[in-house]
Amino acid sequence: MKVLLIDDHPLILAALQSVILGLGDHVRVTAADSGRAAREALQNDPAHQLVLLDLQLGDADGFDLLVEFRTRYPGLPIVVISASDRTSDVIRAIDLGAMGFVPKRASNETLFEALQQVLSGGVYVPPMNMGDAQGWTVDAATAANVQQHALAAGYQTAPSLEELSLTPRQTDVLNLLLKGQPNKLIARELGLSVETVKDHVAAVLRALGVNSRTQAVIAVSQILRRQGGMVDAALAFR
Template identity: 70%
Template sequence: MKVLLIDDHPLILSALQTVIQGLGDDVTVVGAGSARAARETLKKDGQFDLVLLDLQLGDADGFDVLAEFRQAYPALPVVVVSASDRASDVIRAIDLGAMGFVPKRATNETLFEALHMVMSGGIYVPAMTMGADKPAERPDGDTVPSVLRVVRDNALDSGFQTHPGVDSLGLTPRQSEVLALLLKGQPNKLIARELGLSVETVKDHVAAVLRALNVNSRTQAVLAVSQMSQQQGGFRKAP
């Protein structure tokens, strides 16, 4: 596995390199101290399996870099490693396509758990983000619910936290495939193209998946499945 670490603090970059290297002898870690260095590294070598991205970079906004990389390298998973653990930051990162969010104060074991989950096709959202946080305002005036509110309301309204796992949702094989691609942040058009379906059919499947999870947005679906995955040991893709 080849990992690109992006952090503009040399000490943190060095520490993370050492930690990630501990995942195994087959792990190669490359560090980049800026967004510019990261861009140059990916242009020279497109064989990376994972990117770990800090949100606070000296030469760029981490959220902008996340969106840029997800657009330029859609098959390359990005995990945010940030000093922040605010629910609003977690939700924004997931909205932009991050496959995981790990606060820097997390333990090495938590980081390993997150990376294993992401590399197996899941999405990691740490339990420590599930605290009180004011909702962020969207440009259209709607509020973004906190991770706590999303999960808590689902639990109260539908017994969500008692579900034994994604397999219990009663999804059809096709709906499970749509869910797996939805969790990768793919829009309906790309899902339709990959599965050989019409966009309207994909919309119907997405609506069915959201109903099964008792949520009403893609971000809430990602958060709900992430919590279920952590409880049950990971999201399994449909065969």
């Protein structure tokens, strides 16, 4: 497996490389200390299978690079590694197509868990206060449940997967939604009309107490972590 590390701090690159190499003997690591170097690395070898991207680079904005790479290499998983752990940055990164977001203050074990989860097809986000993101709304019933199940660590969680009470078809739609598929592709894969898929997506969002697909991905990731850590989201619903 080929992994591209993008960070303009040599010490961070060295630390990341040590964690990445722990994924197995089959791992090959390429380091890039700038946006330009990262572009060249992917152009020279588009067979990279994972990218770890810092948001603050000397010559480029990490969010801009995220958009660029997701457009040029749509099948390439990208995990953001950032000194920021603001909820707004997490949501923006996931909304732009990142498969994970790991704060730099996280432990090596957390980073390792996050990378394994992403490589298994899941999405990793750090524990967050589910109510402090701009535009994040939670209905009254879910808010009451969140308060009841608040964790001692100081952040709040959504109901468990079982408590969502999704129908089998809604579960199918959620599995594909978590993979980033748009409504048209979901409809094609499940043999449904686009309007029916929209209805199922709306029902899933209501069950999660959120109001966007991005928030749904983050909410499910939070639930899976609370229920047992590294879990492939799609497998968890089978």
